[in-house]
Amino acid sequence: MKYEIDDMDRGIIKHLSIDGRMSFTEIASNLNVTEKTIRLRYKNLLDNGILSVVGVVNPVALGVKSGAIIQLKVKPQSIIEAVEELKKFREIRYITMTSGPYSILVQIAVPGPDEITETLLRINELDYITEMNTIVQLAVYKNTYDYF
Amino acid sequence: MKYEIDDMDRGIIKHLSIDGRMSFTEIASNLNVTEKTIRLRYKNLLDNGILSVVGVVNPVALGVKSGAIIQLKVKPQSIIEAVEELKKFREIRYITMTSGPYSILVQIAVPGPDEITETLLRINELDYITEMNTIVQLAVYKNTYDYF
DNA sequence: AATGAAACTCGGATCTG
DNA sequence: CAGATCCGAGTTTCATT
Numbered sequence: 001m002k003y004e005i006d007d008m009d010r011g012i013i014k015h016l017s018i019d020g021r022m023s024f025t026e027i028a029s030n031l032n033v034t035e036k037t038i039r040l041r042y043k044n045l046l047d048n049g050i051l052s053v054v055g056v057v058n059p060v061a062l063g064v065k066s067g068a069i070i071q072l073k074v075k076p077q078s079i080i081e082a083v084e085e086l087k088k089f090r091e092i093r094y095i096t097m098t099s100g101p102y103s104i105l106v107q108i109a110v111p112g113p114d115e116i117t118e119t120l121l122r123i124n125e126l127d128y129i130t131e132m133n134t135i136v137q138l139a140v141y142k143n144t145y146d147y148f
Numbered sequence: 149m150k151y152e153i154d155d156m157d158r159g160i161i162k163h164l165s166i167d168g169r170m171s172f173t174e175i176a177s178n179l180n181v182t183e184k185t186i187r188l189r190y191k192n193l194l195d196n197g198i199l200s201v202v203g204v205v206n207p208v209a210l211g212v213k214s215g216a217i218i219q220l221k222v223k224p225q226s227i228i229e230a231v232e233e234l235k236k237f238r239e240i241r242y243i244t245m246t247s248g249p250y251s252i253l254v255q256i257a258v259p260g261p262d263e264i265t266e267t268l269l270r271i272n273e274l275d276y277i278t279e280m281n282t283i284v285q286l287a288v289y290k291n292t293y294d295y296f
Numbered sequence: 297a298a299t300g301a302a303a304c305t306c307g308g309a310t311c312t313g
Numbered sequence: 314c315a316g317a318t319c320c321g322a323g324t325t326t327c328a329t330t
């Protein structure tokens with residue numbers, strides 16, 4: 001559950017966050033240890049759910065250039081159901097439950113402004129949704145995943 | 149600019165989004181093509197900025213369990229400067245410029261509730277910030293990166 | 297599409313604190 | 314005893330044909 005990361009783990013993560021397919025041999029020689037050590041550490045990080053090496057696509061290169069943040073009010077006792085419905089939207093890439101007047105916040109990523117409107121309309125049709133507040137994203141300045 | 153990817157590209161991305169270190173030979177045998185084809189396709193996807201294979205850490209496993217979304221109003225003509233200051237915060241992992249009364253929205257990821265408060269106070273000290281609205285995240289239900 | 301050399305991965309045995 | 318190293322056999326990568 002609570003795994004203590006040390007400097008070598010951090011070094012491995014650092015290397016893999018630049019190139020997830022970097023060979024263990026190369027990481028090992030950079031960190032002055034054996035390849036087997038890196039291999040073992042890597043497995044531990046994986047097994048403990050701390051690290052995963054995955055392919056991620058760049059939305060802009062695929063023509064997905066617009067985004068919006070939408071706050072939603074839902075009918076009482078319906079948050080879970082609403083979330084389940086929202087999960088099905090491919091355009092919705094982030095769903096979080098929040099404090100404040102709107103109990104759900106989602107973020108969408110779509111090709112262009114027209115699709116923002118189109119997606120809003122589709123969300124608006126959902127049963128559990130009673131109110132929406134849309135914030136259009138004009139630019140993204142930071143988007144990182146290094147938590148330490 | 150906008151690159152058209154085909155089914156084989158999608159197949160490769162699909163495999164690598166499960167395990168970014170899967171060998172090209174294995175992907176090749178799954179997709180019934182030669183390893184060289186996969187290797188070439190992979191390079192093209194990389195070179196065109198469509199795909200990257202990276203290590204990502206799971207914040208929860210590292211004890212980073214709390215999050216908040218903060219909307220910010222900034223002094224006129226100071227958006228860029230404000231963004232530059234905000235970028236320096238390690239806790240801030242997402243910064244976007246938005247429509248509406250608040251011109252900037254950021255998301256933070258921190259170990260616990262106390263650090264939300266602490267980070268808020270630090271952001272509040274910034275010169276360009278005139279107003280803040282904080283939305284605490286109670287749970288995250290979806291967080292994907294497959295855009296197609 | 298096939299070949300082969302070089303690089304990489306992987307498992308066992310062994311060593312070290 | 315967990316974690317590091319050594320080492321050889323088996324795979325994968327990658328340029329050439």
